Amino acid sequence: MPNAIPATRWVAILTVVAVLAVFSFLALRMRAGDDPSIGMLARSGASTSSPTTDEDATQDLFGDDTTNDDSTTNTDAQSGSAPSSQTPSPTPTTRAS
Amino acid sequence: MSAQERVVRAMGGYARLWVADGDLSGAQELLAEVDARLTRFDPASDLCTLNADPAEAVAVHPIVGRFVAAAIDAARRTRGLVDATLGREIVAAGYADDWAGPALSLDTALGEAPRRRPARPALSARWRRLWVSPDRTRVRRPPGVILDSGGIGKGLAADLMAGDLGGGRFVIDVLGDLRVDAGDGPAIEVAVEHPLRDEPAHAFRLRRGAIATSGIGRRLWHDAIGEPAHHLLDPSTGRPAWTGVISATAVGRTAIEAEALAKAALLSGRQAGRRLLARMGGVLIGEDGRVDIVPALAVVAARAAA
Numbered sequence: 001m002p003n004a005i006p007a008t009r010w011v012a013i014l015t016v017v018a019v020l021a022v023f024s025f026l027a028l029r030m031r032a033g034d035d036p037s038i039g040m041l042a043r044s045g046a047s048t049s050s051p052t053t054d055e056d057a058t059q060d061l062f063g064d065d066t067t068n069d070d071s072t073t074n075t076d077a078q079s080g081s082a083p084s085s086q087t088p089s090p091t092p093t094t095r096a097s
Numbered sequence: 098m099s100a101q102e103r104v105v106r107a108m109g110g111y112a113r114l115w116v117a118d119g120d121l122s123g124a125q126e127l128l129a130e131v132d133a134r135l136t137r138f139d140p141a142s143d144l145c146t147l148n149a150d151p152a153e154a155v156a157v158h159p160i161v162g163r164f165v166a167a168a169i170d171a172a173r174r175t176r177g178l179v180d181a182t183l184g185r186e187i188v189a190a191g192y193a194d195d196w197a198g199p200a201l202s203l204d205t206a207l208g209e210a211p212r213r214r215p216a217r218p219a220l221s222a223r224w225r226r227l228w229v230s231p232d233r234t235r236v237r238r239p240p241g242v243i244l245d246s247g248g249i250g251k252g253l254a255a256d257l258m259a260g261d262l263g264g265g266r267f268v269i270d271v272l273g274d275l276r277v278d279a280g281d282g283p284a285i286e287v288a289v290e291h292p293l294r295d296e297p298a299h300a301f302r303l304r305r306g307a308i309a310t311s312g313i314g315r316r317l318w319h320d321a322i323g324e325p326a327h328h329l330l331d332p333s334t335g336r337p338a339w340t341g342v343i344s345a346t347a348v349g350r351t352a353i354e355a356e357a358l359a360k361a362a363l364l365s366g367r368q369a370g371r372r373l374l375a376r377m378g379g380v381l382i383g384e385d386g387r388v389d390i391v392p393a394l395a396v397v398a399a400r401a402a403a
Contacts, residue, residue: 026220090102091288096273097315
């Protein structure tokens with residue numbers, strides 16, 4: 001069989017293919033790291049349907065124990081006055097610690 | 098029953114609890130328990146015991162299990178940017194004790210810091226090997242992985258206390274990670290601290306939900322090789338992240354969610370950070386002090402429809 005490819009050449013070809021596959025995988029992962037918002041936003045709120053084991057263990061996180069999405073009302077309310085009611089509440093401050 | 102307010106020392110700072118009509122005793126006990134179990138500054142804590150255990154699978158208290166579950170979810174949702182498996186790296190960076198460290202001003206640190214760039218997930222992705230049982234009483238992780246409770250611990254404490262209070266009108270402030278519920282009253286105003294100015298950067302009105310801030314301005318030090326350091330690490334390098342953003346505030350439905358969003362936004366840099374905050378709203382503050390308010394999509398849509 002004069003046209004048969006020698007075993008050493010097969011090894012070389014397979015090695016090149018494997019290296020290319022590894023680099024492609026790493027490049028895809030690094031690209032994903034550029035923009036974590038893609039996955040995060042796409043999956044926000046989806047964890048309630050997580051099935052079993054690992055997913056199941058996280059189903060009470062990220063908002064599943066709250067009841068609405070109106071937590072961001074008046075997000076541009078910097079000029080708004082402080083709330084007044086019969087029970088005055090403190091004006092807390094969020095800050096880094 | 099009348100309004101109650103308590104200021105409690107916890108987690109290396111002070112937590113402030115306020116309820117319009119209710120009892121804070123249960124919430125305060127929960128805070129103390131979470132603090133005691135999750136601190137990495139007490140070798141006898143549950144977290145340190147877990148970190149030191151050579152076994153791969155370890156029985157844990159449900160609070161520790163919930164923390165690990167939250168860490169897994171935060172990492173998954175940020176594609177590894179919020180990574181609680183960097184305990185060894187944070188100690189190596191010089192944050193080994195519960196102290197503020199030698200004073201290093203933000204100006205000095207920014208002047209000495211390396212080139213700014215967005216942080217990236219670690220290729221090793223150790224968090225993918227974390228597992229917790231559905232009942233939160235067993236944890237599996239590769240022995241040797243050191244978990245850092247960090248901000249997720251604060252968020253978890255706030256969420257557990259909010260769950261204990263149930264409803265009504267309350268404010269829970271765990272070192273800046275907040276859970277609020279306005280109950281039947283008017284919305285509660287929450288100020289956002291500006292790390293470079295004396296006046297707030299912004300204020301949000303929340304009816305129910307959470308808000309958290311991640312920033313580099315409060316704990317800065319020189320590490321063992323004399324480079325400026327802080328506690329927010331780039332998972333890809335294990336070194337402090339310098340992204341051009343010094344503070345990120347995020348609104349969320351839970352404090353854990355807000356905490357993870359804020360940290361991921363800071364680590365991502367201004368451009369990607371804006372996208373992260375867009376759904377529920379937030380604030381980014383850059384090194385130059387510029388305040389970038391990101392309105393929630395719901396508010397943007399309401400404005401467009403008006």
